[in-house]
Amino acid sequence: MTSEQRIGPIALPDSRAQRVLSTLLEGSGVTLNGEAPWDPQIYHPDFCSRILRQGSLGLGESFMDGWWECEQIDEMACRLLQHGLGERARPPADRIMYRLQAGLLNLQSKARAYIVGEAHYDLGNDLFERMLDPTMCYSCGYWKEAGTLHEAQLAKLELACRKLELRPGMHVLDIGCGWGSFAEYAARHYGVSVTGITISREQAELARERCAGLPVEIELKDYRELTGCYDRIVSIGMFEHVGHRNYDVYFQTVERLLAEYGLFLLHTIGSNHSEISVDPWIDRYIFPNGVLPSARHIADASENLLLMEDWHNFGPDYDRTLMAWRDNFDAHWHEIADRYSQRTERMFRYYLSVCAGAFRARDLQLWQVVFSRGRRARYDAPR
Known part of the structure; x- marks a missing residue:
């Protein structure tokens, strides 16, 4: 009908x-x-x-x-x-089936790492360009003093750079660099060089265009393939795709790559509960094989590897971010309607609206967590 x-x-x-x-x-x-x-x-x-x-x-x-x-x-x-x-x-049978599947299989294995990139992030840069702001940040903005989506995303990028205490000449690793928003901002405003990795071909292509002329290298790569040593590591909106069976490997990888006096900033959506579950609609249509970490998951996986220096929750800001994305999406959909189906339009409108409601209900959180290797005498987190 x-x-x-x-x-x-x-x-x-x-x-x-x-x-x-x-x-x-x-x-x-x-x-x-x-x-x-x-x-x-x-x-x-x-x-x-x-x-x-x-x-x-x-x-x-x-x-x-x-x-x-x-x-x-x-x-x-x-x-x-x-x-x-x-x-x-969520029907009980579905919950049981997911737990069995997640227990028997590594749904976010290295071989399966590119599924979400192909299913969601590769859907079309033209769509995301109209939904997001000019920074192309596809993660929560920081609205403390912002009046617009663009101001909130610039404030988020600036906050992350300040928390990382970036200085000219540093080499920064961006795990899950998306369309290059952080890499471009940090290289342009803080004089650092950035290596960004993504599992999306569309993101990698556009990120390279946006960062042309800057000391930024964008690679199509899984985090488990990384080598080297980095002064700072940042991961914004990627940890949701790691999966509970890979949390230990993820933090072991960060610890292995982080310089002795380095800092690591993790920006992730968080769950209020440690039970491994997913919303079946989101899993099927938006983020295949995604799973949200709890505070316990993060603490347990990082323990004995990294020192947690700061934990910042600004989950309510994601409600406002998602509603701004939906407003952009509604306002500009007519520009690309001939390239996508009405079903895709309704899918995105539902996704953005439902997720905004989940953050408004405090059913979901947004955390920025800063880690070090415990060699520093002190860390004072900016807000």
């Missing part, structure tokens, strides 16, 4: 699925076909049974299929999560 064929929301059939779903929503502030802007408007009679059967996967897929609309998906998601429906939206 396309948007052109729809006249208005349907009257939901009186079924067991409808009654069960309505009961689950009681107290959340979300009502099926309600009048609030965060109430979903239903256009398909099988909506309720699909949600009960497939959980969050069915909710996302049914939106992509045009089965429902909502003016404020972000607020809907926030209310559902605050009501405790996040984990309950």
Whole structure:
């Protein structure tokens, strides 16, 4: 059912699925076909049974299929999560299957490292250029004193450089360099040379263009292939793709590459819980094989390797960042609509909105953690 064929929301059939779903929503502030802007408007009679059967996967897929609309998906998601429906939206069979799969297989092995690059980051630079700001940062901005997305991303890059105490002549490793935002900023404003690695061919190509003329080298490489010694190491928005079975190897690699008096900054989305789980819709459509670390995961994997100098949480800033991306996406989609399907447009709109709601509900966090090798007399973290 396309948007052109729809006249208005349907009257939901009186079924067991409808009654069960309505009961689950009681107290959340979300009502099926309600009048609030965060109430979903239903256009398909099988909506309720699909949600009960497939959980969050069915909710996302049914939106992509045009089965429902909502003016404020972000607020809907926030209310559902605050009501405790996040984990309950994942069918028990799916949770068990993922745990078995993650226990038996290394879903983020070296051989599988490029899957997420091909599935998401290689989707099209033209799309991301319209969604992101001119820095091409695809990670949380720092809104403490910022009024626009661009100011927030510049503030994030500046904060990372200050936390790393960059000085001219240093050699910096950027693990997961994306489209070269940090590499370009650090080389241009702090006089350092940067080696950046990514698992996305599209990112590598554009990053090389953006950093042309600067002492920046961009490589298509997995972090486990790295050698050398670096004065500083930074990883912004990449650790979410490492996977719990590889956390030890990741921190061992950083420790091996970091100079004696060096600093390492880890910028990552974080989970409130140490249980290994994923949202099935995000896993299938946005970040295949991604998994969010908990504070315990990071602490356990870095212990006896690196000294944790500072831990900074500014998760609420990701809500504002995602909403700014969604505004950009909505405003510029018409420029590239002929190159992508309507299903892709709905997928991105849902992804950005739901994730904003998750940060608003404090269901997700954003951490910047600074490590050293414990040789320094003191470290004072800027804010």
